[in-house]
Amino acid sequence: MKINPVFPYPLYLVISEKDCIHHHWLDIAEQAILGGVDIIQLREKDCTTKEYIAKATELKKITDHYSIPLIINDSLEVATTVNSWGIHVGRTDISPSEIINHPDSPKNIGWSLEVIEQLNENEMQFVHHLGVSPIFSTPTKTNTISEWGYEGLQNLKPETSKPLITIGGINENNIAKIVQAGADSVAIVSAICGSSNPKRSAQILKQIINHNEYNPKTI
Template sequence: MKKQLDLTLYLVLDPLLCGGINGMINTTKIAVSNGVTAIQLRSEHEFSGKDWYYAALTLKEALSDTSVPLFINDHVDIALAIDADGVHIGQSDLPIDVARQLIGKDKWLGLSVTNQQQLKAVPWQQVNYIGIGPIFPTITKKNATVAIGTEQLTELVKLKQCPAVAIGGIDENNITNIIQTGIDGVAVVSAICGKKDIQQATLSLINKIKQVK
């Protein structure tokens, strides 16, 4: 099935919160069937390269009959090995032009930005979307930068030249304020990963997004 770049509700998988690789697969299937529009495998934990490869490969298979794309965070090698739909990189990862050269022109490429200086330096012709954050304090990302809040997010949204997704501490209690900034979508981790009722958690977020849009 043809994939779509829809940032509305972007799920970043955390293997610890989800309960390992099988937990990530199960979470993905339920979340996607209830409205999640993009999946990212974020490899920040102490898994081996082989583990990440098989996790990514299994996720790709789980998404094969959907229009939802799979992004690999940081690891261009794994993205290439499984022919993922795209890659997401941070400010300290490979330079954008190098990442683009490696993955080719047909894959989607996302870049994280935190402030106006980083946003102004984005090579817009090279990226398909940006991730802005962290918006609120978060415990799911190691070495996360200081939260920027919704006011700064609003200013950055005005300056962006491509689609953008907000990330960092977003949940059902604050997602409405995030969507009201004009952002294209929201990325969540613990708002879905690790929840007892994945279906209800996903539907709650989707309904709040729809109420604003």
């Protein structure tokens, strides 16, 4: 993959405690970093804000140790409390325009792109990178409209200069084609969180990313 200088983080881990099956979720985060993960998003939907802050604080000790950026999903309060690198929100969450007007807001705002018409919305001017969601339908992300697929991603690529982070049903069997279709970064959930060897799984995914480049003619 040709590294996008605006978002130079090709392998992106989205982690939550409930998605981590074989090991403690903090151990999986560290092993994933050692395996090649470049950036981590903490996504906790089923806990209190106090619990979310506690989890984010523990994870940030690890990400800071390895100089890995931390993104907080959905909660501006958590993001500002732990001074995260970024925040990621969906269409039904707090808006990017609200976030950017907060005095202590993270400097990097990601927004879930579910339909191409969002590119024309006013909120787009406040967004730094886009979460193309989902590429394929997945049990870990159910509140979405449809799936993009390879062709949807390929058609989206020339329509925006913002970095495209793909998420949803991505694993070692389809990640190469997703990179070829135009992903600037690939977000992984189950293929690492559900792995019995998260470090090795991250290594395999990173190797595939490194050996593939954007090539729309292959789709």
